[in-house]
Amino acid sequence: MPAVDPEPDMAAGRVRAGQGRRGWVRRIVVGLVVLAALPFVLTFLYILPFVHPVSTLMLKDLATLQGYDRQWVSLEEVAPPLLHSIVMSEDGQFCSHYGVDLRELSAVLTDAMEGELTRGASTITMQTVKNLFLWHRPLGSVRKVIELPLAVYFDLVVPKHRIMEIYINIAELGPNIYGAEAAAQHHFGKSAKNLSRREAALLTAALPNPILRNPAKPSASMRRIANIIERRARNAGDYVRCLQ
Template identity: 45%
Template sequence: MTASRILYVGVKRVVGGVLLLWAGHFLISVGALLMYTTVWPPVTGVQLQRAAEAWWADAEYTRRYEPVSAEMISAHLPHAIIAAEDGRFYEHHGIDWEALQEVRSEYAQGGELRGASTITQQLVKNLFFTTHRSYVRKVMEIPLAYAADLVLTKDRIVHLYANVVEWGPGIYGAEAAAQYHFGIAAKRLTRNQSAGLAACLPAPLTRRPSYMTRYTRIIERRMAQHGW
């Protein structure tokens, strides 16, 4: 067998293995999404990431994760999350191609590169991936975001997201966040407190609602524009 033939066979096997791993991950993730139509995730990819990081750094880590039903979360919080993270949440099917085009246009005109991930994409990232940025993860998110939009209702998506997203060191979900930041249950969150929590989502390990007053007001204005 020639060297070029050996190289060809080797590359073919590597590519085939990668595709097989991707297909396996996709099928397992879709199966999990089907279960999450009625149950809460026992653990997420981001939670496992934080535990591994703490173990590697020999640092203390405590997970506070208390998923609760939609009735136990203030209606202001999902509204604030949508206003802050994905204004066209109810209009797209998992990927907001219009927002992506806007980001590309702004960047081409010299603007700063910003994210355009939908709530559905962020949910998929939290559930099945980590916070590490990579093109591979972004590509894998796309079919899973469409699958999540197909399998789950919009309300279930936003409430799942509110229940698993990171809101501080070891703080996951609305109930733990409300208790950690305000000392109250998630059901008692006010409109302003909900907007404050939503303002922390781009950088939950460093932001606190009390420091985000300007962005909180912006989110509240967006909520009002939506009629909330």
């Protein structure tokens, strides 16, 4: 019998392998494009008042079978002292900036270049897009690069009133506790609309570290922070004009 030349089979195999690799690359590229486009598409959906978005942390709680407590409320169902406390503590220029506080961001960059300890420059809008679309840890610097343009876009499309409404319903305020209503019920046994100025300040003081800070059992340092927040909230005035 004549000998069979293996070269054509080997060549065909290499072609198929190359096509298979290119197919996987295309799928990966398409998947990344879809992920990148998703926040821009969902942003328009989230403008609608009857849509109640969930955060990436809430999705993580579901994926790990922990579950979470979140009870959606409108902005009008939240005590004004809580809204004032959050603005004056987290983002005093919320009503006037365009998603990013350029003055605060510039100060942080200057401190970083001079080797000094940096403070946070995240606006409420930045925190909202992070909670809705991005991860928390690790690679925080990489996330910030994505977060900044997303915040500008989100602020351009979504009214300030709605941004705050989404934020106070997805912010983490305890282990598996999200939003003002669930937090008020969990920590103080009352609705968010009935929170006192002191309770609002304590809830706000917990925002930077809600896992370790318990508004119902505040430490001495947390009480001092709440005192400052409560004082600032009383003088919120024009800083909260976009929420009135």
